[in-house]
Amino acid sequence: MTTPGVPVDGLDPLLAAVDGRRMAATVATLAGVPFAGRRVGTPGGAAARAWLGQQLADLDATVDFAAFPVTAVPEVYATPTVAWHDGVSVRHLEFGHDVAVHLESAEQALLLRGDLAVAGHGAPQGRWLLVPAGMSLFDAYGHAERAAGLLIGRGVDADGWQYTVLAGPNTGPLPVLTLDTATHAALQQAAESGRGWLAGNAPIRRLDVRAANVHGRWHASTGDGVELLLTAHYDGVGDHPGLRQPAAADNGSGVAVVLEAARILASALPTGVGLSVALLDGEETGALGSAQHAAHLRRDGAAPLVINVDGAGLLRQAAAVEAGGPAHALLAALDQAGRHTGLPLVAGPVASDNRRYAAAGLAAVGIGAGMAGYHSPADTPDRVDTATMTALARLVVATGWLAARTPATVSSSIGDRR
Secondary structure, three states, X not given: OOOOOOOOOOHHHHHHOOOHHHHHHHHHHHOOHHHHHHEOOOHHHHHHHHHHHHHHHHOOOEEEEEEEEEEEXXXXXXXXXXXXXXXXXXXXXXXXXXXXXXXXXXXXXXXXXXXEEEOOOOOOXXXXXXXXXXXXXXXXXXXXXXXXXXXXEEOOOOOOOOOOOOOOOOOOOOOEEEEEHHXXXXXXXXXXXXXXXXXXXXXXXXXXXXXXXXXXXXXXXXOOOOEEEEEEEOOEOOOEOOEOOOOHHHHHHHHHHHHHHHXXXXXXXXXXXXXXXXXXXXXXXXXXXXHHHHHHHHHOOOOOEEEEEOOOOOOOOOEEEEEEOOOHHHHHHHHHHHHHHOOOEEEOOOOOOHHXXXXXXXXXXXXXXOOXXXXXXXXXXXXXXXXXXXXXXXXXXXXXXXXXXXXOOOOOOOOOOO
């Protein structure tokens, strides 16, 4: 139920127009083989960008692309080959489940074989060193002079996958592989008993690439009208050789929600209210697309109300909301929208592009509703809940509609950073 005194005449027909099947089709397309996981600077990312630009143009938006450079993007360019001997038999490790290449790993294309040892115990030369739990990678380097490489334990998700990240530390001096915790424990036991060897490689390199945001504008604000900016990142962590990483929920679902909300709001907002969309690149490499866009907005003196959606894949009880910048009025409208649409909202971290806009002094809220298969091959379209996308699209439509038509008249219980 909406708070008394907040006008909602005309809103419900807009909410009824939200089409979950259309959003599901958008997610399926973005997660498809032609877009290859949409990593920044790849042909798959460029293909997705062109397709999204056409979707905005088909909605009668004026479309442009804003390019920017991204340096040192990590790419695993071949399937790692990793096997180990426990003193009895050779075991081959499966890429993505049992073993992955650490983001800090140095490139090692050739297969290196060395005895197993534990970092900090015995001579490291020529050996693969098991890094014990509780020892930092920095400290492990101190025990690893002329070692073959380092082996770190890392947990896997509920589907048994190790997750992929693109933003993090710079390249270190040695090859570094991550092993699932059970495999790491088995290798450490072999190392401590003075037996066993490992042969492996780390085919990872860093690329300097070009990225681009996709901008769509329907109309600019005039007079006292507010300017609404709907945002979502379209890039993913990209496919690995032999491993598809579809990036359906993260963040095909957020893009689908933003496109659907923009489709409805473009013809429903009152005269004088501005509406634009930014589909952002480079979020997975440090939210670089939103950093570029936010800086551009500030240079131009623009001050839109920013609504960012990241992860509309699987709602569990309530959607998370993070507010930043001078967002009190926008947050109050969002609170009202949640009440009217029946979507519970809770203050929680949404570590995405909304933070870049907020850091630039813009009113920004980030909305997230969960996902399955984070940064792994398990992030598939069939695991994106259509009802969740529908609920979030209705929330965004109602928030935009309320923010455009009335000043906030109630306080919000969600929380605000001002």
